[in-house]
Amino acid sequence: MDQPAAAALTRRGIFGLGAAVAVGVCNSRSAAAWEPAPERTLRIYNCLTGEGFDGVYWAEGRPVAEAMARIDWVLRDHRSDDCHRIDLALLNRLSEMQEKLDSQHPFEVLSAFRSQETNRRVKGAATGSLHLQGRAVDLRLQGRRAVDLYRCALSFGDGGAGCYAKRNFVHVDTGPTRRWMGA
Known part of the structure; x- marks a missing residue:
C-alpha cells in the first residue's frame, strides 16, 4: 500500500470521513435520528x-398488524375495493416527510394502490406503475404547495418523485431514483 493511501486509513482519517458524510449528506438529522425509531x-x-x-x-x-391492515384498506383501489399490502418503505418515507414538514395535517391521498383495470383507466399512467405494487402514492398537504412537498421528497435522495404543481399534488414512490415535473 502506498503512503498516501495508508495515511487516509488512519483512525482519524476514517473518523473524519464518517463525520464529513454525516454532516454533508445528512445535515438535517442528528446521528441519534438514524437509530431505529421505537414508534x-x-x-x-x-x-x-x-x-x-x-x-x-x-x-x-416491527409493524403493528392492525394498523397495517387499516392503512392497506384506506389506500386501496377505491373503484374496485381491491386491497394490497402497502410497501413499508413507502409508509416510512411518508412518516419521515410528515416529520420534516412539521405539519399536523394528514396527507391527502389522491391515489395509492391501483388494480390493473383502474390503472388502465388513469390518463397517463405507466403500464408498469408502482401503484400496482402498493409502492406509490399521489398526495397533497393542506397549507403546503406541491413544490414544497416535492422538495421534501427530493431531500431523501432516493425513490421516485414527481411534481404536478398545476394540479397541486406530488407522486412519491419507492422505485428507482427518478425526478420529473408533470403538467
Missing part, C-alpha cells in the same frame, strides 16, 4: 373515500 406514526386521509388513519403503525421494532 413511527402516520396521518393520511383518502380524499376519495373520506377514510383515514392517524396513529402508530410501527412499534417495538
Whole structure:
C-alpha cells in the first residue's frame, strides 16, 4: 500500500470521513435520528373515500398488524375495493416527510394502490406503475404547495418523485431514483 493511501486509513482519517458524510449528506438529522425509531406514526386521509388513519403503525421494532391492515384498506383501489399490502418503505418515507414538514395535517391521498383495470383507466399512467405494487402514492398537504412537498421528497435522495404543481399534488414512490415535473 502506498503512503498516501495508508495515511487516509488512519483512525482519524476514517473518523473524519464518517463525520464529513454525516454532516454533508445528512445535515438535517442528528446521528441519534438514524437509530431505529421505537414508534413511527402516520396521518393520511383518502380524499376519495373520506377514510383515514392517524396513529402508530410501527412499534417495538416491527409493524403493528392492525394498523397495517387499516392503512392497506384506506389506500386501496377505491373503484374496485381491491386491497394490497402497502410497501413499508413507502409508509416510512411518508412518516419521515410528515416529520420534516412539521405539519399536523394528514396527507391527502389522491391515489395509492391501483388494480390493473383502474390503472388502465388513469390518463397517463405507466403500464408498469408502482401503484400496482402498493409502492406509490399521489398526495397533497393542506397549507403546503406541491413544490414544497416535492422538495421534501427530493431531500431523501432516493425513490421516485414527481411534481404536478398545476394540479397541486406530488407522486412519491419507492422505485428507482427518478425526478420529473408533470403538467
